[in-house]
Amino acid sequence: MFIMGLGYPSAMWHRTRPALAARYRTIALDNRGAGRSDTPPGPYSIRLMASDAAAVLDAAGIESAHVFGVSMGGMIAQEFALQYPQRVLSLILGCTAAGGPTAVRADAEATRLLMRRDKMSSEDAAEAAVPFIYDQSTPREWIEEDLAIRRPWFPSPEGYAAQLQGILAWEAYSRLAQIVAPTMVIHGESDRLVPPGNANLIAERIPGAKLVMIPRASHLFLTDQPEAAHRAILDFLAAQSAATTAGKDRERAEGQPLGDSSSQNFGEEEKASC
Structure with missing residues (x-):
């Protein structure tokens, strides 16, 4: 399940999604206030948006899934893993933070851009964000592809503000040690919006978490360095599948009952239930 x-x-x-679709069923949800989902009155708490993600799995008839969230979606993924641990096969946290006073803040220019977003047109805001979310080595045509995909779905000022309020009010750092899912933390080394120090903080707190830093990649590391990022993600998921198979083989050898044999999912595209 992908959370943006x-x-x-x-x-x-x-x-x-195409990079993973050959091996996994995939679900990508639109958070409330974004994409095709409704924009009810805010603010939207991170916990509320995690419950939306659970509702998407319910609607798709999926009991458990690998969960991959980026940026705010990584915050929702952390909260999802804390609230619904039995539903998380593994957790991938991309370019995200854990909130609270320990979080490493965006640089001053990026912070000013976030705070004045409501005074800019969506087109101007998207272009102004480019230096903060893409690495300087990224081809402009890749950036243009992203902008063309985003353009029909720019959020309303109300939806953007409601999500931002949820981010500012949320904290999970003090609870990260409670996450039991196998976890990979992945981050671009040149991220100015969510500095990479946040990845270190998260990886240090989640038991057994794997930390992957992507060189020549900023906040949108999946655009900056797609091959390197997808390789790391697929390797991590393959390791989880291998560990699950090994565990079942041990259970068979020991004559123990097998655990849940439900299929592994990232899911299929659904709207968040708002």
Whole structure:
């Protein structure tokens, strides 16, 4: 299950879904206030948006899934893993933070852009964000592809503000040690919006978490370095499948009853239930 970031539509998984679809069923949800989902009155708490993700799995008839969230979506994924641990086969946290006073803040220019977003047109805001979310080595045509995909789904000012309020009010750092799912934390080394120090903080707190830093990649590391990012993600998922198979083989050898044999999912595209 893919969970996108602040104001972004699920369509922005356009590079990653095809890379994983050959091996996994995939679901990409639109958070409330973004994409094709409704924009009810805010604010939207991160916990509320995690419950939306659970509702998407319910609607698709999926009991458990690998969960991959980026940016705000990574916050929702953390909360989902805390609230619904039995539903998380593994957890991938991309370009995200754990909130609270320990979080490493965006640089001053990026922070000013976030705070004045409501005074800019969607087109101007998207272009102004480019230096903060893409690495300088990324081809402009890749950036244009992203902008073309986002353009029909730019969020309303109300939806953007409601999501941002949820981010500012949320904290999970003090609870990260409670996450039991196998976890990979993946981050671009040049991220100015959510500095990579946040990845270190998260990986240090979640038991057994794997940390992957992507060189020449910023906040949108899936666009900056898609091959490197997808390789790391697929390797991590393959390791989880291998561990599950090994565990079942041990159970058979020991004559123990097998655990849940439900299929592994990232899911199929659904709207969040708002």
